Amino acid sequence: MASDDFLDALATSHVQDPLNSVYSAWSQSAPFEYCPLWRKGTIRVLHLLPGASKDPILCEIEHVSLDEGVEYNALSYAWGDPGERVAISVFGHGFQVTASLAEALRAFRKRQKTVPVWADAVCINQTDPAERAEQVGRMRDVYANARQVIVWLGNGSAMSELGLTVIRKANTLPVEEWNRLVIETKGEARFLKMILHGLMDIFGRSWWSRV
Structure with a gap:
């Protein structure tokens, strides 16, 4: 399904449960496809769009150069159980992340402003071995150049x-x-x-x- 069909899928999904309706629409949309990182020293930054705590997680991705001094927050977290997946939206396309990362994104999201975040599971194309190797080798610079490094231990108790x-x-x-x-x-x-x-x-x- 093309991304333009996302709203149609959402409109025809089950209106009794709005959150499940959104997730259902994402599952029917075409999956997010990465654009290659052509320039050396370039990384992806995930822009976490505003929302309330229970709203679906909406994101956009930007390619930035570490040499440009762009501000972002580097996230350090445990991936958790790879079998526990949660759907988020990247440019309107469904993207599966672990429940642990979804919890972290919900915790750091703001109600009225976009939050720039670097999270390896999304900002690195995990299906591209060459890119993954290059980006993992650059992680020291990613954390060193971040505005702040945020450690996510999990939800509080x-x-x-x-x-x-x-x-x-x-x-x-x-x-x-x-x-x-x-x-x-x-x-x-x-x-x-x-x-x-x-x-x-x-x-x-x-x-x-x-x-």
Whole structure:
């Protein structure tokens, strides 16, 4: 199906579930096709279009040169289960990404402005071995030239929030104050157990053991 037929597919899909209707339309549209990166030192930047948290993920791709000083955010994440796929839209064409990346894109998306992101699963043509090898060899420069590198550990939880609070406290409190706090709570096994679970929630996530 040509990209011009996307709206027709959307209009004829199941109107009772708008989100599933969009995904159904994407699945019927022609898949996104990459344009080659002709110039040396060129990368792709994913422009994450504005939307609310539950809106479909809409994106565009731009070819940019690392020498031009373009601003983008480099995303570091664990790919997760390759069998868990979520459809996003790139220029109106369906594109399958892992659930982990989809969660990250939803978390970083803004309601009123476009966010430029570099994410390897989308910005590198994974079906082109030559391009993949060249771009992977350039990843150090990609991260070094990013406006910021964002590490995505996954969606938060009550335990991970507790773990982050402990880490922030440990990072800001003087050593003597931290030692005193540990000694004072030594007998409170339940409190210490909660802290341990909070830290395990963070450091047990797959990002830390990714290849």
